[in-house]
Structure formats: structure tokens, C-alpha cells
Amino acid sequence: MSGFKRFVHGWLIAALVAALSAGIVPAIALAALPAAPAMPQHVTLTWAGDPRTTQTIAWKTPVPCAGGQVQYAEAAAGGGLPGNAAMVTAQAEPLLTEGGNMMLHTATLTGLKPGTRYLYRVGGGSGWSEPRSFTTAAEKISGFKFLVFGDTQSDRYDAWRAVLRQAFAANPDAAFLTVVGDLVEAGQDYDQWDAWFNAAHEVLGVIPVMPLTGNHENYTPLWGERSPPTLFIAQFRLPGNGPAGLKGQVYSFDYGEVHFVMLDSQAREEARFVPDMLERQKAWLEKDLAATDKKWKVVFFHKPPYHSKAVRGNDDVRTAFVPVLDRYHADVVFNGHEHVYARTYPLRDSAVAYEPAAGTVYVTTGRAGAKVHGNMHANDWHEVYYNPEDEPNYLVVKVTNRRLAVEVYKLSGALIDSWQIEKGQ
Numbered sequence: 001m002s003g004f005k006r007f008v009h010g011w012l013i014a015a016l017v018a019a020l021s022a023g024i025v026p027a028i029a030l031a032a033l034p035a036a037p038a039m040p041q042h043v044t045l046t047w048a049g050d051p052r053t054t055q056t057i058a059w060k061t062p063v064p065c066a067g068g069q070v071q072y073a074e075a076a077a078g079g080g081l082p083g084n085a086a087m088v089t090a091q092a093e094p095l096l097t098e099g100g101n102m103m104l105h106t107a108t109l110t111g112l113k114p115g116t117r118y119l120y121r122v123g124g125g126s127g128w129s130e131p132r133s134f135t136t137a138a139e140k141i142s143g144f145k146f147l148v149f150g151d152t153q154s155d156r157y158d159a160w161r162a163v164l165r166q167a168f169a170a171n172p173d174a175a176f177l178t179v180v181g182d183l184v185e186a187g188q189d190y191d192q193w194d195a196w197f198n199a200a201h202e203v204l205g206v207i208p209v210m211p212l213t214g215n216h217e218n219y220t221p222l223w224g225e226r227s228p229p230t231l232f233i234a235q236f237r238l239p240g241n242g243p244a245g246l247k248g249q250v251y252s253f254d255y256g257e258v259h260f261v262m263l264d265s266q267a268r269e270e271a272r273f274v275p276d277m278l279e280r281q282k283a284w285l286e287k288d289l290a291a292t293d294k295k296w297k298v299v300f301f302h303k304p305p306y307h308s309k310a311v312r313g314n315d316d317v318r319t320a321f322v323p324v325l326d327r328y329h330a331d332v333v334f335n336g337h338e339h340v341y342a343r344t345y346p347l348r349d350s351a352v353a354y355e356p357a358a359g360t361v362y363v364t365t366g367r368a369g370a371k372v373h374g375n376m377h378a379n380d381w382h383e384v385y386y387n388p389e390d391e392p393n394y395l396v397v398k399v400t401n402r403r404l405a406v407e408v409y410k411l412s413g414a415l416i417d418s419w420q421i422e423k424g425q
């Protein structure tokens with residue numbers, strides 16, 4: 001994008017955001033909108049509620065319209081959606097972008113049967129998506145796997161498309177996937193989200209995505225400007241159980257015997273909007289981890305407290321989060337930001353604890369986009385270190401009652417790392 005175009009583009013977004021927050025642009029009168037929904041785009045599964053009994057589905061239409069619907073039914077062997085499929089009307093909200101007004105449609109299906117595969121489609125009138133399926137979490141889970149992707153930010157999203165397709169083809173039974181922040185290069189630039197979803201929607205319509213924010217979600221096309229991650233929050237419907245002022249970007253949820261926590265490490269970028277964001281999360285994290293009785297605790301935030309570059313430390317994040325993670329013994333923390341794959345020894349109070357039972361393993365997850373960082377290196381706390389400058393990579397995490405096992409693959413299938421934590425019954 002040329003400097004002038006970037007300036008105009010950024011100005012347009014800034015004006016839209018300012019106008020919206022000032023209430024100058026009235027919400028589109030939903031009742032006056034056409035009732036026949038246009039063709040759905042970016043059909044995306046998340047969980048705003050319990051993965052055993054709910055499924056949240058969001059999509060967009062390029063023109064304002066309301067009354068979009070989700071049709072769904074239990075999948076019968078060899079059958080399509082039956083004529084008597086259940087129907088739920090989605091909530092519609094305007095999504096103002098530099099490319100024009102779009103509409104976000106969201107519905108959460110409730111009262112679903114655990115451990116059950118459902119068929120669904122979204123839209124209405126003549127604009128229906130292709131039927132797809134999702135599977136609710138079982139009541140008792142003996143084991144499951146999920147996929148972790150490092151930063152996907154890119155100038156183009158071909159690498160993200162390729163590594164996501166490869167990971168899903170090799171693991172079609174994954175329960176969900178996550179991206180550890182920096183999904184796009186400028187999180188307040190809708191064009192980039194459009195490219196990101198276009199690269200990913202075939203998978204995101206089949207398994208839920210439970211992402212977290214990185215510093216680039218705060219960036220506007222004006223580059224020097226910072227914003228709350230409003231486009232991230234709008235497009236991913238996530239659990240609303242986070243601390244005040246950070247809902248939709250900080251949250252926790254359970255799947256099987258794992259308690260997952262997603263935090264926001266962007267104190268520097270968001271200081272103007274939530275000045276005490278780390279302290280606020282620390283207090284929330286204390287309560288959240290104290291309340292869970294799950295066997296495994298897995299925590300995500302973007303900036304690594306144990307970094308790979310001497311000048312790139314994140315001491316504020318380490319000071320805020322690590323004492324709580326130590327106290328409640330998080331088993332694993334997944335980070336991003338540095339685009340390297342790096343696994344620490346089990347650490348407690350920043351010292352090597354040797355045994356996973358006595359410390360937390362911190363994993364910087366590499367990169368699932370095109371962007372690479374040179375000039376990185378292993379530090380003393382790293383047991384395994386690899387800079388994936390040659391190919392993007394992804395992680396497969398398999399969890400059973402007794403074991404949490406992680407395999408890290410390059411796009412081409414080569415294994416970068418394989419490790420596990422054992423825990424008694």
C-alpha cells in the first residue's frame with residue numbers, strides 16, 4: 001500500500017472508530033434492513049459457552065441485512081440436513097470497515113447433546129452457506145487434541161492458508177485450534193482480516209477457533225496510532241468471563257480435564273485504554289485458577305516472559321503473571337511474538353525446576369504466517385530452540401488424564417520437537 005493510500009485508509013478507519021465511539025454514526029436501524037440475507041462469508045465457530053452443550057457460530061454479509069438463521073440437526077449417517085432441522089435466528093450487528101458497512105451475524109446454539117456431531121448451515125432466503133458439521137465435547141473425555149499456531153501476521157496470507165490446511169488434514173479430529181496473537185499485521189485494518197478469514201474459513205467452519213490478542217491487534221493503518229483490539233473482539237465471539245474492561249480479549253474455558261486461560265500481554269500498547277490492565281488480569285487470574293479443579297492448566301498470552309532476544313524482554317508481563325502461574329502451577333504456557341520455536345525447562349520463580357511437577361514449561365510457538373525474525377537466539381532457560389525461518393510450523397497438543405504431549409511440525413511435515421508431561425491419576 002502506498003504511503004498516501006495508507007494514510008487515507010488509516011484516516012478513514014480512525015474517523016469511523018471515532019464517530020462510532022462518539023455515537024455520531026447511528027446504529028443501522030435493523031428493522032428497516034432487508035430480511036433476505038445476502039450470501040454468508042467467513043463462517044466461524046467459537047465457544048462463548050460450554051463446549052459440551054453450546055456452539056457459537058458467526059458470519060458476515062457484505063451488505064447490511066438482518067434475520068439471518070442457523071439451521072441445524074444431529075448428523076445422521078449419510079444424510080444431509082433434514083427438512084425439520086431446528087432453526088435459530090442470529091443477532092445482527094453492523095461492522096463498519098474502511099471497505100464499507102458489513103453485517104456481523106451471531107448465534108449461540110444451546111441445549112445440544114454432548115459428544116454429538118451436528119450438521120448446520122447459515123444464511124436465509126437464497127443465501128445459504130454449504131452444510132458443514134461440528135461436534136460437541138463429550139461429557140467424559142478420555143483424550144483429545146488441539147492445534148496451536150504461532151503468529152499468522154503476513155503481507156499475504158498464503159502461508160497461513162497452507163499451514164492451517166496441512167495441520168487440519170493431518171488432524172481432522174482436533175477439538176479446536178488457537179492462534180497466539182498477532183493474527184494480522186494491523187488489527188484495525190479490515191482488509192487484512194478479510195484476507196485472514198478467506199485463508200482460513202474452510203477450517204474455521206468445522207472446528208472452533210479460540211484465539212488471543214497480540215500487539216498487532218492494537219495497530220491501526222496509521223502505524224503510530226494504537227487502538228483497543230475492537231475488530232478482534234467484534235469478529236470472535238468468546239467467553240465473556242474476563243475482567244471488566246477486557247472482556248472478549250481475556251477469558252477462560254474448560255474442555256475435558258483442561259482449564260484454558262487466555263490473557264492479554266499488551267500493557268504497553270493498551271496503557272491509554274486500560275491503565276491497570278496487568279494488575280487487573282493478575283487479580284482475575286488468581287481467582288480464575290483458584291476456582292478450577294481441572295487436572296491440567298494451560299495458559300496463553302502473546303509476549304513471552306522468557307524471551308529469545310536479550311533486548312526484547314517483557315519484564316512487566318513476567319512480574320505480573322509468573323508468580324500467579326507458579327502459585328497455581330500452570331502446566332504449560334504458550335506464547336508468541338518472537339516467531340521462533342522455543343521451549344524452556346520447567347521453571348519456577350525464573351529458576352530451572354527440572355521436573356514438570358515442580359515448574360511450568362513456557363513454549364514460544366514459532367510462526368504460522370510469512371513473517372520471520374532473524375537475530376534471535378536461545379537463552380539459558382531454553383531446553384529446545386529452533387528459528388523456523390525456512391517454513392511455517394504448527395503444534396499438535398494431545399491431552400489424556402495421564403499425559404499432555406506436544407508435537408511440533410513444519411509445514412512440510414518434518415518434526416521440530418516432541419515432548420510430554422506425565423501426571424498420575
Ligand SMILES: [Fe+2]
Nearest residue numbers: 182214215337
Ligand atoms: Fe507480537
